[in-house]
Amino acid sequence: MRLTDHLIVISFDCLSSLDFQMLEQLPNFKELLRNGSYCKQVETIYPSVTYPCHTSIITGKFPNRHGVVNNTFLQPGAISPDWYWHRKHIKGTTLYDEAKKAGLRTAALLWPVTAKANIDYNMPEIFANRNWHHQVAVSLSNGSLRYQLDMNRKFGKTRKGLQQPELDDFVLASTVETIIKKQPNLLLVHFTDLDTKRHYHGFSSKEAIQAIHRHDQRLGEIIGALKQAGMYEKSTIVALGDHSALDESSVIKPNILLREKGLLTIDDQERITDWKAYCKSCDGSAYVYVKDPTDAETKRIVHEIFKGIQGESGIESILTGMEAALKGADGSAFLMLEAKQGYYFKEYATGTYIEEISPDDVQAGRYTYASHGYSPDKKDYTTIFMATGRGIKPHINLNSMHLVDEGPTFAKLLGVDLGATDGRIVEELLNL
Structure with missing residues (x-):
């Protein structure tokens, strides 16, 4: 049985438990939390890098079981090793696979390890890694061709290659358009603005703080799009992080x-x-x-x-x-x-x-x-999970949960099954 009509999963890459106090004061995160539930001590996986983390989120498994054990392949001598971009590198099923089997409309925007995935509206995270490759051609050939052409035609001028915050601004505009025009039952969105700023300016830098404020505005625009599309009351909105940083x-x-x-x-x-x-x-x-x-x-x-x-x-x-x-x-x-x-x-x-x-x-x-990439045992290294809307109990503050618990919980919301996972369904959060 499905607990929600629309599951909107927004990943704010590198969002840390240490950010929670700031999020509580920002208007759109505050709205999400007002009737929502959360855990501000989510244990990540090992190694805690983006591609294994995001694959664990949508499989409920640890890296050695889903197969994405790092961001990039073991390619000694390569100036720029290839990444685990493609769905074929994931062992077993995923949340979007099971949603598609159940006849649900699926969309993913820059969600890691989705190149060539069977997703209705797919803009995979993949970049040109050879001198003879062109970024637009690489993206188009690995995702939904017409959908990506449409998003690039409408919003492509927003983007400046892979630079931030322009890349996330492009993803946001495409997300809003996708919600309003496509109304997917499962939407996976990945924003990397904060992760980039923390890498190149430091964890608590003014640039990182500015990125968090931009993420609050992005969350607000997504909520606004759900209301405009008449989906808000029928949706579950999840905002989460994948790892922290040091x-x-x-x-x-x-x-x-x-x-x-x-x-x-x-x-x-x-x-x-x-x-x-x-x-x-x-x-x-x-x-x-x-x-x-x-x-x-x-x-x-x-x-x-x-x-x-x-x-x-x-x-x-x-x-x-x-x-x-x-x-x-x-x-x-x-x-x-x-x-x-x-x-x-x-x-x-x-x-x-x-x-x-x-x-x-x-x-x-x-x-x-x-x-990031450190052991989850490091001090002050947990991330965040926040959810509100259809199927979510209000005002639950979980003491702890694990990144691999998220996939089974999402599957329960959508009425699908991920099979034998390493995580559990967090029933304390669900309005069963």
Whole structure:
């Protein structure tokens, strides 16, 4: 049985529990919370990066079960590795798959890992990653062609490539139009303005605060569109975050240590040409892969390298692949490294092992001032879930929940089933 006619899921990337006090004072978040319910201590997944997080939200599973274990693929030597853009990388079903099977109209705007997905109105998050690719052509060929052409014709001038806040302004205009003209039963929207500003200006920067205020205005326009379309009283509105972020002052480059031990090689242009072991960054954490799983000698050297420097090199903890899998991460990795607060990982194989972050590096896009990807066990690192409308009990304040609980709860609202998930239906929030 469906509890709602329309489920509107709005992801504000990098929204933190620490933002909640501010949200309570902003007019549109305040309206959402007035008769809604919330949890301001939502535990995220490991690694807590955007693509695994958003896939966990719509599957109810941890990364090692849904298959999206990082933002980007393990592609040593690639200047810009490919991302997990496509639906085919998700194992099992998703919320939008089950909604479509149930005959519901579906829409997704820049929701991660939806390229080539069976969604009625699909504008996937994907970008041109080769010199010979054009952004518009890449987007059009991986989503709903006519729908995207229409949105670009009407609102394309708003956008300035991938720059923020213009990209989110384009997504907002397309979202409002989609609500009014298409009236989807399931709408998934992903805004990245706040995440971008925190990366390049810091967690509590004025730029990040301005982005939160812009998000409040965006929420207000979405609510206004639902009212204009006559959908508001029949809808469930959810605003959520996927992870928090932590400020950093230093970058760790473990591949330098692997290169020094002869476990990877580079050419004259500092590109990796071969490898036996490789450190794959998840920003606040990192996987260490061994190319040949039977290579006991390489594993011994890798283990010796990182155990020898743990605690004094920016590395807070080291997990085996099995221990990482128990936390929901990729168990095929040999090790998983967790950075201390103030540090994060990059994949560069040249330079110094630990480098302080300078404003010039950030301006050049080489490094950032804040990151995520850290263990959910880090202090003050939870995110937020807020919901109001059809099927939601009013004025419930949950002490805690998990990111993987969101998918099963959404499925219950839509009257569909995600099967065997890692999360639970949060019945305390639902008007059953």
